[in-house]
Amino acid sequence: MTEPRRRIVVTGRQGQVVSALRDRAAVNADLDIIPLGRPGLDLSDVHSIAPSLTAARPDVIVSAAAYTSIEQAEADEGLAILVNQTSAGILGQVAATLGVPIIHLSTACVFDGATAGAYAEADPVGPLGVYGRSKLGGERAIADSTADHVILRTAWVFSPFGSNFLKTMLRIAEDRDCVNVIADEFGTPTSAFDIADAILAVARNLMASDDPGLRGTFHLSGSGRTSWAGFAEEIFRASRARGGPFAAVNPIPSHTYSSAVERPANAELDCRKLKAEHGIAMPGWRPATERVIERLFDTMKEATPMKERHS
Template structure:
């Protein structure tokens, strides 16, 4: 199987390259300038030239707070661009897997969010990603939209790596404790994407298409996640700091965050046979890899 991935850097592309190599799947990352989501004229030629079996729409504008003041750019990259990617996929009769986010929800639900729940993003980033979902769905029915959350990995910049860096610099760290979500390892997400891509390429079944939630198994607050990172690191002889839980009100940001980012992933399990590992297990593996690098 030959998969084109939009973007050439970042956690997910790096994870897909690693997992694809292990699974015998050819991953073709295509980023700027060859494929620039902010310049839709570059998209169809780049995709056609790669001759893939399926497309993974992974590149995105992910600066959540900066998006509040860069609305036009966020929508160009997260909505108009993915719509053009899906349009190119439709022209080539290829399935497209589009990566979306928990930020399409407002976080008010008392339980993990399901695919059928009402979307109501709180900020520009979430609104642009939701618009991207709509653009992809409008361009082709041959799509799977995977909403994920709280992604971390040994690569790039992410919460887990930030916690380890801060632990090496200071004895105590304040971390928000009233936002809940599913920590998701990018390597696990890559495995899930490869499984879904294989299913879409192998079968035209409409049930395999649509919106799915894809996040680590089990939930936590950011403070819970940080505490687990510290416990694992300390047990391995790495840096550790004391985590002090704080309310969101004590850590204001330009873009509001959903209080409940938990995603119900049962549809993905039932339809695609994907079961994500417990987040604690994947956190252990990631910390071990970083400390032993």
């Protein structure tokens, strides 16, 4: 007898991770990826959450949508906390009521970035701004609402979808020969495709086993460490190799960059627990960048070609 298809219900419709999950649906024939977003499910309207999720009949809930603007959150604290913390707790409560696991995406911004080396899950937290505090509050709200949860902290997400650092660099390089990029903030760039693959692997594990070791908080980011400047250099190298836009990178210190909020100087995450418990080894960020650039360029072939740049 054919096994029934399992329903992975994801909050959001347009974000990088939900877009990558929808892309991965084609190679996961036993799973239905069901995005829920506005107007049906609106994380700024707490009364919309339970009815929308209940009607979707999830086998697993993936909490992917969030208030993600780090700078804007400083001026919009109430909404950031409502979406990232209050609504996260309601998602967890609904998951508990329905008797299904929930996978919640969080961020390296729950740390202050002052520690040398990669952060482990048990390291002390200390967010620097509203965004990090709201996401930390969301983690705690999820954990308080249901034991059947996985919190996945990630960092520096990039993809062919939406707005992100990789796409910003390529756009800027259309018109500039040299780009100033911060060189003293370090992290682990993470492809949304790799996040999607990991989420689906975790979901399968949770549906297959009630092992408490599979639950809790895990770090999920690309393998390897670089600075924003190093990431930009790799983006331009991969783009140039395909005839796309590129620019020279001028490394600058973070204190010369105007920002409404301090960002962690170190966002590197240690992902060994994810591998030990879930069997998931995250790919290196350099090959992941190559794959995203290739996908982005393939998608754009039928659209207006990006200007070629020649040395």
